[in-house]
Amino acid sequence: MNQLSYAQIDQTILDTLHPPRKSYWAIVAVLFLGILMGAACWIYQIFMGIGVGGHNIPVAWGTYLINFVFWVGIAHSGTLISAILHLFRAGWRNPIARAAETMTVFAVCTAGLFPFIHLGRVWQVYYILPYPNQRTLWPNFQSPLVFDVIAISTYLMVSSLFWYTGMLPDLAAVRDKATGLRRKIFAVLSLGWTGSHDHWRHYSRGYLFFAALATPLVVSVHSVVSWDFALGIAPGYHSTIFAPYFVAGAIHSGLAMVLTLMIPLRRIFRYQEIMPVKVLENVAKTIVFTGLIVGFAYITEFFMAWYSRNSVEVEVFRWRVFGVYKPEFWIMVVCNTMVPLLFLFKKIRTSIPWLFGISILVNIGMWFERFVIIITSVARDFIPHAWGFYRPSMIEWGIMIGSFSLFFFLFLLFVKHLPSVSMTELKVAPGRGGQQHG
Amino acid sequence: MVDEYHLMGLFRHEDQAAAVIRELNERPWKLKRVHSPIPSRLITEALKLKKSRVGLFTLFGGIFGLLSGFALSIFTATRWDLIIGGKPFVALIPFAIVGFEFTILSSVIGNVIGFLVSARLPMISTLELYDPRCSSDRFGILVGCEEGQKKDLEAFFKQHKGEIRVFDAQT
Numbered sequence: 001m002n003q004l005s006y007a008q009i010d011q012t013i014l015d016t017l018h019p020p021r022k023s024y025w026a027i028v029a030v031l032f033l034g035i036l037m038g039a040a041c042w043i044y045q046i047f048m049g050i051g052v053g054g055h056n057i058p059v060a061w062g063t064y065l066i067n068f069v070f071w072v073g074i075a076h077s078g079t080l081i082s083a084i085l086h087l088f089r090a091g092w093r094n095p096i097a098r099a100a101e102t103m104t105v106f107a108v109c110t111a112g113l114f115p116f117i118h119l120g121r122v123w124q125v126y127y128i129l130p131y132p133n134q135r136t137l138w139p140n141f142q143s144p145l146v147f148d149v150i151a152i153s154t155y156l157m158v159s160s161l162f163w164y165t166g167m168l169p170d171l172a173a174v175r176d177k178a179t180g181l182r183r184k185i186f187a188v189l190s191l192g193w194t195g196s197h198d199h200w201r202h203y204s205r206g207y208l209f210f211a212a213l214a215t216p217l218v219v220s221v222h223s224v225v226s227w228d229f230a231l232g233i234a235p236g237y238h239s240t241i242f243a244p245y246f247v248a249g250a251i252h253s254g255l256a257m258v259l260t261l262m263i264p265l266r267r268i269f270r271y272q273e274i275m276p277v278k279v280l281e282n283v284a285k286t287i288v289f290t291g292l293i294v295g296f297a298y299i300t301e302f303f304m305a306w307y308s309r310n311s312v313e314v315e316v317f318r319w320r321v322f323g324v325y326k327p328e329f330w331i332m333v334v335c336n337t338m339v340p341l342l343f344l345f346k347k348i349r350t351s352i353p354w355l356f357g358i359s360i361l362v363n364i365g366m367w368f369e370r371f372v373i374i375i376t377s378v379a380r381d382f383i384p385h386a387w388g389f390y391r392p393s394m395i396e397w398g399i400m401i402g403s404f405s406l407f408f409f410l411f412l413l414f415v416k417h418l419p420s421v422s423m424t425e426l427k428v429a430p431g432r433g434g435q436q437h438g
Numbered sequence: 439m440v441d442e443y444h445l446m447g448l449f450r451h452e453d454q455a456a457a458v459i460r461e462l463n464e465r466p467w468k469l470k471r472v473h474s475p476i477p478s479r480l481i482t483e484a485l486k487l488k489k490s491r492v493g494l495f496t497l498f499g500g501i502f503g504l505l506s507g508f509a510l511s512i513f514t515a516t517r518w519d520l521i522i523g524g525k526p527f528v529a530l531i532p533f534a535i536v537g538f539e540f541t542i543l544s545s546v547i548g549n550v551i552g553f554l555v556s557a558r559l560p561m562i563s564t565l566e567l568y569d570p571r572c573s574s575d576r577f578g579i580l581v582g583c584e585e586g587q588k589k590d591l592e593a594f595f596k597q598h599k600g601e602i603r604v605f606d607a608q609t
Contacts, residue, residue, distance in 0.1 A: 006575035130514050138518040142525060142532040151537055154543040161550050169573065171477070178569030191554075192561030194568050199557045200477040205490035206553035210546065212497075224535065232464055342506045385516055427476045431594040 038402010071111030077254025078104025236377030253366035259359035295337035335365025453468020455577035473572035507540030
């Protein structure tokens with residue numbers, strides 16, 4: 001672990017909050033244009049109708065659902081790192097916990113847009129709210145789609161509160177070093193935190209409960225997302241392994257995104273000393289583990305299709321491998337299960353370019369995993385004369401680019417305006433004294 | 439009314455601060471607060487602090503969430519009694535998922551309220567009797583004393599290699 005003094009830790013992180021260079025604002029501007037493009041596509045869809053997307057009958061769920069599941073998945077490893085590894089007292093996660101939590105919050109926000117986009121007539125979203133109304137309609141709490149609304153809303157609320165509460169001591173540290181308007185803003189944001197013994201006593205306890213509650217929540221959220229599919233009867237969807245399969249996949253993709261975000265952050269902000277390669281190596285080792293679980297789930301799906309002797313199920317899985325979507329299938333298999341095995345070699349998992357390259361490939365693979373599951377299952381279901389084909393339309397691509405731009409835009413704004421590494425958690429790292437929160 | 443003086447001893451290490459706190463317990467001065475940049479078990483033990491009761495808020499939040507999750511599902515199901523897939527209107531297994539999510543949400547909200555109420559936050563007004571170095575790299579021990587005791591207290595902090603900050607007297 002780092003042997004920097006407390007003051008050096010503060011200085012390293014507070015230095016990142018200095019006014020950024022023009023190149024930063026140039027990247028922010030490009031991402032903002034991406035968001036505008038996505039917004040324009042959505043507005044066009046609102047005026048022209050949902051049919052401007054590529055989805056059809058039988059493939060009624062396209063990239064909107066793919067991206068929804070992808071972003072919810074990305075969110076999961078943030079909670080794994082901040083809550084689950086906290087409970088396990090894995091001190092190596094301290095330098096990346098804050099950025100991972102932030103990734104969670106922004107990824108859930110991005111994911112949360114897609115159900116609205118997919119609604120078509122988005123202004124009628126209030127139909128889903130349970131309140132007495134003249135339509136005498138109520139949401140059906142037996143439906144996995146309603147479970148999903150509740151689960152994602154809960155997840156957004158919990159992860160945002162967890163993120164903000166965990167940041168209070170650092171916001172106070174920024175306040176104490178700032179002057180003028182900036183000091184006033186951070187004085188409000190830090191809620192008057194002084195690090196008194198009473199503050200820490202209640203904070204530590206509260207943080208522990210946060211972690212303990214976020215842990216089952218994270219497992220439940222992606223299980224609920226998986227039931228959107230598994231509780232349907234379509235071949236390829238209707239599977240009992242979906243909940244653990246989706247949770248493992250979510251953590252797999254999220255960890256890869258952590259590497260994708262952390263590696264440039266580490267270089268740009270000169271975090272090498274507080275974020276040693278060992279930390280990234282540990283993330284890579286975890287990716288090997290989740291990759292093996294995901295690979296096992298792929299094999300199990302095929303085994304179950306073969307063992308069931310259900311001809312429709314067998315056909316769906318045969319078609320995944322040899323049909324029109326075979327490039328997507330093989331990208332998924334290679335990127336998610338084979339490429340991460342390269343991390344078994346120490347030389348590769350300690351090399352920054354390899355770590356970065358592989359993390360991007362896993363991200364691509366996990367996006368295609370959602371494509372394969374969502375599209376191929378309904379494109380080739382029970383009745384051959386109703387089989388269909390799906391390719392995303394330009395409008396869907398535009399909205400997808402907009403969503404990626406939004407996520408990176410928010411993350412870039414965060415890293416230059418709030419502490420991207422938790423100063424408190426670095427100070428309590430193992431071997432430095434102090435205690436873990438909670 | 440006697441004026442009360444406040445002095446803060448600032449220390450670089452938590453074990454130093456913990457030792458001072460232990461010794462202060464046997465002295466006539468009033469230990470007011472300890473500020474630290476990290477949560478410190480040594481300081482907690484030296485102050486002999488009791489466990490926080492934030493958990494009670496979390497527990498009540500959880501119970502409220504569980505009951506309200508089931509209540510909402512059951513209420514809406516009975517308002518709109520449409521038979522779906524032959525399942526009963528009040529289907530406890532799917533409603534358990536709603537109950538679970540509400541439990542977590544309410545527990546977390548209870549947890550946050552508990553933390554804010556117990557720690558008396560937010561406190562937007564000026565930071566009184568506080569040294570900004572305590573959020574960075576110093577452990578600050580705030581002690582109150584009468585005028586006649588001020589010099590002894592300063593000597594005590596100096597003896598323990600602490601820096602001293604004197605605040606204005608308060609009546």
